[in-house]
Amino acid sequence: MTINKKLCPAGLKNNPNRALKSLDYITIHCTGNRNATATAANHANYQLGGSGGNQTSWHYTVDKDSIWQSFEDKRECWHAGNATGNATSIGIEICVNDKSGFKAACENAAWLTAELLTQHKLAIDKVVQHNHWSGKNCPAELRSGEWGVTWIDFIASVKRYLDAKGGTASDDILIISPAAAGYLQAEAWAKSMGATDTFVSLARKYWDYAPARGEVNPVIAFCQSALETGYGKFKGVLDETYKNPCGMKTTKGGSDDDSDAHQRFVSWEDGVKAHLEHLALYAGAAGYPLKNSYDPRHFPYLLGTGKTLKTMAAGWCPGNPNYALQVKGMMDKVAAMKAEHTQSVAKLTPEQIITALAGKVTIASPDYWVGVLKGNTIVNCDYLTTLFARLAGFDV
Numbered sequence: 001m002t003i004n005k006k007l008c009p010a011g012l013k014n015n016p017n018r019a020l021k022s023l024d025y026i027t028i029h030c031t032g033n034r035n036a037t038a039t040a041a042n043h044a045n046y047q048l049g050g051s052g053g054n055q056t057s058w059h060y061t062v063d064k065d066s067i068w069q070s071f072e073d074k075r076e077c078w079h080a081g082n083a084t085g086n087a088t089s090i091g092i093e094i095c096v097n098d099k100s101g102f103k104a105a106c107e108n109a110a111w112l113t114a115e116l117l118t119q120h121k122l123a124i125d126k127v128v129q130h131n132h133w134s135g136k137n138c139p140a141e142l143r144s145g146e147w148g149v150t151w152i153d154f155i156a157s158v159k160r161y162l163d164a165k166g167g168t169a170s171d172d173i174l175i176i177s178p179a180a181a182g183y184l185q186a187e188a189w190a191k192s193m194g195a196t197d198t199f200v201s202l203a204r205k206y207w208d209y210a211p212a213r214g215e216v217n218p219v220i221a222f223c224q225s226a227l228e229t230g231y232g233k234f235k236g237v238l239d240e241t242y243k244n245p246c247g248m249k250t251t252k253g254g255s256d257d258d259s260d261a262h263q264r265f266v267s268w269e270d271g272v273k274a275h276l277e278h279l280a281l282y283a284g285a286a287g288y289p290l291k292n293s294y295d296p297r298h299f300p301y302l303l304g305t306g307k308t309l310k311t312m313a314a315g316w317c318p319g320n321p322n323y324a325l326q327v328k329g330m331m332d333k334v335a336a337m338k339a340e341h342t343q344s345v346a347k348l349t350p351e352q353i354i355t356a357l358a359g360k361v362t363i364a365s366p367d368y369w370v371g372v373l374k375g376n377t378i379v380n381c382d383y384l385t386t387l388f389a390r391l392a393g394f395d396v
């Protein structure tokens with residue numbers, strides 16, 4: 001498609017006259033103006049006229065036929081209702097002047113979004129709603145789906161355009177990104193693949209330990225572990241006694257076929273923590289490198305050298321060009337497993353947890369739980385202990 005331009009000059013009341021602080025997001029809006037004349041071109045004219053003297057501006061307006069750009073990508077606009085959103089994102093307004101043309105307008109906006117993601121090397125999870133910044137019900141028609149296109153549909157369209165471009169953004173994924181599945185899905189998937197019982201039991205550990213380790217995506221880590229260990233069957237030089245979930249080598253390192261070059265961990269817990277801390281280091285997580293890490297190869301020079309699955313894979317396993325693809329294929333299967341009762345505990349609010357526990361355990365007196373939190377009372381369930389300790393803000 002053609003991107004038409006009517007750039008707003010400096011000095012207009014709607015122009016903040018400054019550069020973006022950084023270009024990290026694309027913010028999607030719906031205009032909210034259902035008049036037939038509220039086309040993309042007319043919105044561009046409105047902005048060129050100074051937005052009626054209001055501090056209101058955005059980068060692109062899209063309708064069923066056309067795209068109009070009003071500000072350069074790297075300039076700030078006033079569209080997010082929030083200083084961070086304004087200073088770090090490109091705003092796209094989708095016109096709602098024509099209900100029957102809304103689907104086409106969304107397609108055009110998805111095409112534009114894919115173009116911008118590619119151009120600015122952003123991953124698809126950087127596409128956010130106006131609601132993300134200010135809580136406003138915008139893009140209203142996409143949020144409600146009332147005109148036949150939901151937010152999920154929109155993101156799927158963006159992905160389709162990225163794939164059609166052969167772009168890198170959609171088939172890659174940030175190491176630090178939300179998990180698309182809970183540990184029960186991961187366990188179910190591992191079982192379906194004939195994994196060992198020990199390997200299946202690692203899923204919970206990955207999901208439990210990842211939040212405190214740079215919020216590394218546990219699905220990536222668990223699937224990588226499946227690849228590295230052959231679902232716990234260890235056909236290479238390692239076996240279960242190493243408690244090494246990721247083929248981690250010793251600090252000194254050595255050849256892939258030298259069993260002495262591989263780390264022996266005291267416990268599977270330590271092995272999983274080491275793996276996650278190694279990934280967090282690659283991802284450049286805040287606070288890394290750690291002063292004390294379970295990771296025997298916690299070399300500062302690795303910091304931030306593999307922020308995505310593909311770049312991490314290139315560093316971790318340069319000999320296998322399909323490594324990232326194999327991990328991604330596994331991840332898609334985990335996410336496709338039945339999602340019953342699989343909400344990640346780490347993401348639950350205390351209210352949700354209390355609801356989930358209702359009828360399953362007896363909630364004893366508050367003093368009882370205070371004892372649990374302080375570690376004075378042993379609950380006969382590791383899971384609950386972990387859960388309540390995490391609620392209290394402990395790193396477990």
Ligand SMILES: [Zn+2]
Pocket residue numbers: 028029030079130136138139
């Ligand atoms: Zn909006």
